[in-house]
Amino acid sequence: MLRAFDxxxxxxxxxxxxxxxxxYSRLMDLFSFIxxxxxxxxxxxxxxMAFIGYQTRQLEEGTTFYDYLNxxxxTDDSLKHTETETSLENEVWxxxxxxxHANHIIAQFQDDE
Structure with a gap:
């Protein structure tokens, strides 16, 4: 919790x-947002970093930077397929x-270090 506050x-x-x-609700929003x-x-x-690799590496002809990122x-497309969060609007917990949920968010902060 202290790391999240920091x-x-x-x-x-x-x-x-x-x-x-x-x-408390605003604090949880901030934890999630950050x-x-x-x-x-x-x-x-x-x-x-991928852009540097894309420029310095020989690729098959026709490979775009988007293909390289994908x-x-x-890419945003590849992230959408792995995203598991549901919309939290209008949901009462x-x-x-x-x-x-708070413990999950705090664990994400602790995993960074």
Whole structure:
């Protein structure tokens, strides 16, 4: 939990007091948002590295950069097939499900380190 707080503080420059004053639901939204943003940023980094590889490697004639990215699973199309999250809009969760979801998000932050 502390690592998640640190990431929020680092990203937004907020103090402990401000983060702790946020409503629980907003805090969970921030955990989820930051996790997704970090994944998006990492994907962009991988795409930049793939572009260098695409330029320096001999490929079959007609291979596009999109095809090259898709071969490594770095396109939006390939991500849609692996995405398992459902829309959370208009869904009411029990307290237990909220805690389980929060633990899942926190585990994602801990896996990064």
């Amino acid at each position: 990431k929020i503080q680092k990203r937004y420059g907020w103090t402990d007091e401000y983060v702790l004053s946020l409503p 996790s997704k943003e970090e994944q998006r940023e990492e994907l962009e980094d991988w795409k930049k 071969a490594f699973g770095l 029990s307290k237990e499900k909220c805690v389980e």
